[in-house]
Amino acid sequence: MGDNVEFDTEIDVLVIGAGGCGLVAALAAAERGATVAVVEKAPRLQGNTALSSGSVPGAGSRFQRAAGIADSPARYAADLRRIAGPHDADALVDRLAGISAELVEWLVDSAGVAMTLVETYRHVGHGVPRLHAPPARRGADLVADLERAVAARDIPLALGQEARALITRDGAVRGALTVDAEGREARIGAGAVILASNGFAAARDLVAAHCPQAARARYAGAPGSTGEALRWGTALGAATGNLGAYQAHAGLAEPSGALVTWTVVERGGFIVDGNGARFADETLGYSAFAAPALAAAPPLHMIYDARIADDVAAGQPEFAELAAAGGALAADDAAALAARIGVPAETFAATCRAAADAAEGGATDTFGRRQWGLGALRPALRATRIAPALFHTQGGLMVDGDARVLARDGTWIRGLYAGGGAAVGISGLSGGTGYVSGNGLLAALGLGYLAGRAAGRQAGAEAGDAPATELQTQS
Numbered sequence: 001m002g003d004n005v006e007f008d009t010e011i012d013v014l015v016i017g018a019g020g021c022g023l024v025a026a027l028a029a030a031e032r033g034a035t036v037a038v039v040e041k042a043p044r045l046q047g048n049t050a051l052s053s054g055s056v057p058g059a060g061s062r063f064q065r066a067a068g069i070a071d072s073p074a075r076y077a078a079d080l081r082r083i084a085g086p087h088d089a090d091a092l093v094d095r096l097a098g099i100s101a102e103l104v105e106w107l108v109d110s111a112g113v114a115m116t117l118v119e120t121y122r123h124v125g126h127g128v129p130r131l132h133a134p135p136a137r138r139g140a141d142l143v144a145d146l147e148r149a150v151a152a153r154d155i156p157l158a159l160g161q162e163a164r165a166l167i168t169r170d171g172a173v174r175g176a177l178t179v180d181a182e183g184r185e186a187r188i189g190a191g192a193v194i195l196a197s198n199g200f201a202a203a204r205d206l207v208a209a210h211c212p213q214a215a216r217a218r219y220a221g222a223p224g225s226t227g228e229a230l231r232w233g234t235a236l237g238a239a240t241g242n243l244g245a246y247q248a249h250a251g252l253a254e255p256s257g258a259l260v261t262w263t264v265v266e267r268g269g270f271i272v273d274g275n276g277a278r279f280a281d282e283t284l285g286y287s288a289f290a291a292p293a294l295a296a297a298p299p300l301h302m303i304y305d306a307r308i309a310d311d312v313a314a315g316q317p318e319f320a321e322l323a324a325a326g327g328a329l330a331a332d333d334a335a336a337l338a339a340r341i342g343v344p345a346e347t348f349a350a351t352c353r354a355a356a357d358a359a360e361g362g363a364t365d366t367f368g369r370r371q372w373g374l375g376a377l378r379p380a381l382r383a384t385r386i387a388p389a390l391f392h393t394q395g396g397l398m399v400d401g402d403a404r405v406l407a408r409d410g411t412w413i414r415g416l417y418a419g420g421g422a423a424v425g426i427s428g429l430s431g432g433t434g435y436v437s438g439n440g441l442l443a444a445l446g447l448g449y450l451a452g453r454a455a456g457r458q459a460g461a462e463a464g465d466a467p468a469t470e471l472q473t474q475s
């Protein structure tokens with residue numbers, strides 16, 4: 001909608017969506033002196049950030065240095081490129097890796113987020129431990145800390161207020177039309193609008209069009225990821241990138257839907273299909289393994305042993321809760337476990353023997369797996385029934401190094417910023433194989449931080465506080 005709209009209220013920066021991206025963007029913009037407001041369509045903060053484990057990468061952080069871990073943005077960027085391969089947003093890889101340590105330290109120091117370096121297990125795709133997470137590894141804690149910081153700075157956060165359309169003037173985005181739970185409309189004018197409304201994984205039409213591989217998977221992300229940013233942005237002429245990329249997870253416990261951490265695989269666990277046979281290299285990672293898992297004969301089971309169960313539960317409370325709630329079937333040997341999970345005993349026994357031979361180095365694994373953690377499984381054995389799921393999409397609106405939305409003609413869409421699932425990600429061109437742990441929150445919090453600072457700076461520049469030339473740089 002456009003041009004001659006009368007605004008009900010006007011501010012410097014309007015943030016659409018109150019997940020990790022939106023809350024960080026609001027804080028960063030306010031820090032630059034801008035007047036900011038956040039609108040959130042859900043009645044409470046229940047986006048993907050709250051569902052996540054809250055793990056945020058920071059390459060070269062002071063927390064790594066204190067733990068004696070040598071790391072750098074260049075090393076991190078190399079890890080990201082090795083896994084993702086070539087894609088549409090290569091420049092963002094260096095940009096986001098470059099600010100990742102600063103971001104984590106800012107979260108702790110300025111936003112008051114409780115975070116520690118995760119050292120108990122190695123995350124998928126990372127050469128060194130570099131993910132920082134809330135002590136209980138819950139994204140809901142990260143969101144609660146950010147929400148507290150937003151409230152402490154008196155930034156208005158309107159829950160149950162959905163953005164329905166962007167408002168443009170002279171080709172620039174200048175606000176949004178919002179509707180609250182009672183159906184009351186408000187036209188909010190803003191010098192800049194930050195799209196922090198996540199991706200399109202909950203919009204089945206968009207998933208079928210852009211990520212057909214994932215269309216058959218159960219959806220386990222937040223309900224609010226319905227693709228408004230993509231629809232509005234493309235209507236305004238925005239360029240898009242990496243639209244076929246997504247993060248899946250091959251290991252959601254059935255029927256509870258709890259996440260079975262891939263640390264179980266890292267420690268030596270493996271996955272069998274409904275025939276009791278393995279079908280791919282599990283160390284591909286939880287996202288990449290989803291494609292072969294979708295093609296395999298169900299039901300699938302993660303197979304591990306009591307040592308792995310205890311080891312993983314000690315570092316990850318959610319896994320302990322899953323086991324305590326009956327999510328881990330136990331048996332003394334392969335024959336008994338085959339009976340419990342309902343697969344042919346002979347095939348399952350042969351699968352266990354072959355995995356043990358490969359783990360002990362006596363045989364080459366048929367699927368090329370080389371890492372077996374604690375080695376061959378030992379009695380007593382455990383099994384958890386799992387199924388693959390789609391978590392979130394990793395493609396979206398193309399942005400520059402300040403999270404400003406780029407148009408298809410190479411210029412910018414003035415006044416429009418995007419981050420998190422709304423923006424292009426760094427997880428490859430398509431499919432689930434390019435996702436490295438932490439890519440989701442890096443794009444959310446990192447682009448939110450950059451968008452907030454740039455939009456806040458723009459407000460400052462318009463008020464005469466900062467050199468206008470800063471706005472011209474495409475970093």
Ligand SMILES: Cc1cc2nc3c(=O)[nH]c(=O)nc-3n(C[C@H](O)[C@H](O)[C@H](O)COP(=O)(O)OP(=O)(O)OC[C@H]3O[C@@H](n4cnc5c(N)ncnc54)[C@H](O)[C@@H]3O)c2cc1C
Pocket residue numbers: 016017018019020021022039040041042045046047048049050051052053054055056161162163164196197198199220221222224225226228391392419420421422437438439440441442444
């Ligand atoms: C189970 C799970 C585990 C994960 N674990 C990790 C992890 O450990 N590390 C990692 O890096 N990534 C992880 N991810 C991915 C990560 O959570 C997401 O990439 C990231 O949280 C996206 O942040 P966001 O702010 O863009 O979106 P969200 O946190 O989803 O926030 C978007 C918000 O916008 C709101 N919204 C949408 N449309 C509108 C509108 N029209 N008007 C107003 N509000 C709107 C939504 O309701 C939502 O609250 C995980 C994802 C899942 C599902």
